[in-house]
């Protein structure tokens with residue numbers, strides 16, 4: 001095992017008042033800078049009052065709301081392999097599988113739920129899916145709620161995404177694009 005000889009902490013680090021003053025200075029500097037921007041009607045002067053307001057310049061790659069990709073018959077593309085639920089570090093995906101009526105597909109999800117109040121929006125579920133059945137849209141304004149039970153997105157809610165583009169065209173966060 002490699003031994004790391006850490007530097008000795010000097011007096012300036014041990015006397016933490018210096019860091020407190022530095023923190024107060026940074027906060028004050030940003031306060032007056034933002035106030036000046038606000039007074040002169042410049043961008044960045046005020047905070048966004050989320051969720052009533054959202055940023056218009058949100059990145060198209062932002063990892064926001066989850067959606068389940070549909071087949072052309074409206075059924076989810078998901079084959080209930082549970083790889084997304086297995087990799088999810090927040091353990092917020094619940095899937096119950098059932099046999100599919102389609103002879104070409106073995107399984108489909110009977111229950112597919114994501115608890116967005118636990119989700120950390122890491123995007124691992126999107127990356128793990130072998131059939132590109134789950135994606136994340138940039139939007140975040142729907143992801144808030146006063147009741148945590150209403151923040152559990154079921155299959156029907158996850159299937160409300162009706163892309164106006166072909167299935168092959170990627171919209172939203174997709175690491176395989």
Ligand code: SF4
Pocket residue numbers: 084087088089090091092093114118119120121122123124125126
């Ligand atoms: S984004 Fe991350 S935390 Fe959220 S459901 Fe997917 S894997 Fe889980």
Ligand code: SF4
Pocket residue numbers: 077078079080081082083084085095128129130131132133134
């Ligand atoms: S969304 Fe993808 S990874 Fe998750 S169960 Fe369905 S097919 Fe498997």
